[in-house]
Structures are given as structure tokens and as C-alpha cells.
Amino acid sequence: MNAQYRHSQPGYLSIVISFILITVGVIMYVCGLRPLGILLGVTGLICFVFSYKLTAEIKDGYLRFWFGPGLFWKKILLEQIAYCEPFKGVFSGWGIRYICNGWLYNVSGMKAVTVVLKSGKKIHIGTDEPVQLIEAINSVLHGQAGAESARMWSEVKVDYLKRLEQALSFARHPRSFEILADVNNHLDRRFGELELENRNWENFQKIATEMGPPSDYADLVGDKKTKWYLPSAAELISICLIFVMCAVSVYFYPRMPEQMATHWDMYGQVNGYMPKLPALVLFPVILAAIVASFIVVPRVASLWANIEGFRKFFGGLAVLLSVFFSLVQYLTIMWNLGIKINPVIVILPMTAALIGWIFFMLYRANRKKY
């Protein structure tokens, strides 16, 4: 049986990277660096073969997709699909990764289709034509009329959720993240409960009307508990650390040499000096600017719902940065007082912790839950 849908998305970046790897490999091989040349060439070749394109196909009751020529593929029984929708996560690179409660497979671009199975499992399939893939899946699942109604439903749902998100954001609702996810889930289930012949615009509107105006969610008694304008514990800790840092710097200012040691090589040998005033002022000022931006941005951001679930990670970063800057400042002061501890032993693990935390934050950084 012929495929009911088939489309391949080229992985432009993979092609370019593979080409560069192979070219560099060949040049190294010719120049005499044979083992390294072969290693790079083979890596480039493997990279090309496995990721130069991602193909999605609907055939014989299955949705299949595979990288490259199709040596390894994954298939989903269409009957197991509850519904599918455009991928709502943020761009997070290419390849295979776990994001937004499911595995994402992509080779290029930022678009994908989220396939939600009846078991609740999610799979995100990268494609440059998400609308066509969704319609193809829906038309196989529900016929042509079904695909059309699924598209209409998607319009009604997205419109409702957008208005709800704005209402919750405006009210700085403390549980907007959770509510958006619940309402999305609920709306989809209501859609699933409608008989095929009842899936029309009027009934969709009826469901949206039954849900009530989005402002109702924000108006509920006892739900406006979040004092969003007050600083969080993490923000307070960061502010305290800045003040302590300023106080220590002011206290030791008279005892510092005119030219302070401010830069070290990897062996802990001083290789840079600065006049004492800028040397002591620089770190507190930079840190204050960073922490101020961390405090101000979430409060002026228009979509509170997006910030709310993310706030604690943001706060964690502010504290880590404050600790990092403070330690470096104190070690610099100690060094110039004659207590010589190699700053590298602090800077290296702290840098690793910072990078780790930033990766963790990026991993958690979904724009929306629905």
C-alpha cells in the first residue's frame, strides 16, 4: 500500500557540519595526521548518514519516522494517538532530547508536531510542515471531515487559552501554570467526548462558553495570595550578599595596595593588576546590575504565567552568581592582604556549578505548559 503521507525535512546544519568534518578529516589525512583524519572523516560520514534528513510517513495504520536513510526508525500505531498539535516548546537544538514531557526528534528548524498517545505519553516529531502532518494524521484518524473539525477546534482552543493566559497573567495568579495545563487537558477531553457528527463550530463555542470567561479564573475568592511584588527568598539572599560584599570592600579599602592583584593564570600566578578603586568597585557594580535585572524582568514581563513556574530557577541563578562574585572578591582582597589562596580552586568548581545550573535552567525553560 502506498504511503498516505510522506515528507522529509533536510537537516541543513548536519549536512554543513558533516561536510566540515569530512573536509578537515581529509586535509589532516593528507597532511600526515592519518588516525585523527580518519576519525574525523568517519565521524562526519556517520553524522551525515544518520541526520541529513528526518522523514515522517503515514502508512498501513502506522506513523513512522526515521533519521537519514531509515536504518533506525520508530513507529506509532495510529489507533494509539489521542490527538496531535503543533509543538509549543522553545527551540532547544537538534537531535534527540527529552523536552516538554516527551522525546523530541528533529534535524532542523524549530517546528515540530506533538503526538499525544492515549496513554498520556508524548512524542515530538520535527518537521518543516507541521500543519500538513497534523492534518494528515487527523484525516487518517477521523476522515476528511474530522481533520477539518480538529483544525477548527484547535482555533477555538488556542483562542480560549490565550485569553485565559492573559487574564491569569494580568491578575498575577499564583497557579496559572497549573491551571493552564489542566484547562488544556480538560478542553481536549471534552473534544474527544463529542461524537464526530457533533464536532462543529457551534458546539466548540458552546464548550468554550461553558468554561466561563477567562477572567472568572482570576477573580476567585482566596486565589490572589501571591504577593508577587515582594522579593523572593533567593532575591533577598542575593541583595544581602551584595551589601556584605560592599561593606567588606569599603572596610578593607584603606589596607589595599595602590595596584591590586586582580588576575591569575591557571597555576595561580598573578598576571594582571588594577588600581584599587576600580578593582574593589567592579564586582559589586556588575553583580548589582545582574541581580537588579533578575528582580525587575519577571515583574514587568507581560506573561506572568511563563515566569511563575520558572522563578525559583531564576532565583537560584541569582544566588549562585552572587556567591561566585562574592567569593572571588573576598579571595582577591585576601590575596592583597597577604593570605594567598589560589583563586582557581574556587573559580573552577563555581564555574562548573554555574554552567550546570544554566543547562538545568535551559532544560526547564518551556514557554508554556500547553
Place this chain on the structure above:
Amino acid sequence: MNLENWQTQLRKGLLDIVVLNLLNRGPSHGYEMVQTMKRIEGLQIREGNIYPVLARLQTDGLVTSYSQPSADGPPRKYFQLTQAGQRALEDMNRYWEQIIRSLESVRKGAVL
């Protein structure tokens, strides 16, 4: 005075106790609870009102939720009372009975 507005506010204020009492009969999901309440005179609410309440009760540790696969769509989120919820419900029911008695005595002029 806007009677309709007063009734709406009163209903919203009673949502916690109504939801906890419904969950006292066994685990349920938001839609089912709304449907049940729609059948009870004076307690009809729109679906939109129940999710913030459930989210808040969950944050307060009075209810827990679990997901259960559903044949006709995404998994349903079921809610059930916790022990703390059970205790809170008993306190709330006791207070509610007290309020009704007090209100009655005010209405009948028993309180000066």
C-alpha cells in the same frame, strides 16, 4: 444591591467546602464535579471556576491528584482527599453548621 452578584460571590466562597464534600464521597475529576454541581440547585457553577479551586486545594495539601488513562482523549486527572483534607473538611462542616444556626437565630430575632 445587586442580588445576582451577591449570589455569585456566595457560591464562589462556598466552592471549597462543596468540592471537599464531593471528594469525600470518593475520587473524582473536575468535569464530573461540575456536572454533579450543575444538578444541585443553587450550586451551579461554570467549569472554569473549579480548576483554580482544585489547584489551590492541592497546593494546600488538602487533596492529591493522579492521572488515569481515558478511552476518549487525554488522561483524566482524578482528585482525592488527603488526611489533612479530611480533617479540614470536618472542621469546615462543623463551622458551617454553626454559621447556619447563628444566621437562623439572627433572622428570628433571638440575638439582640
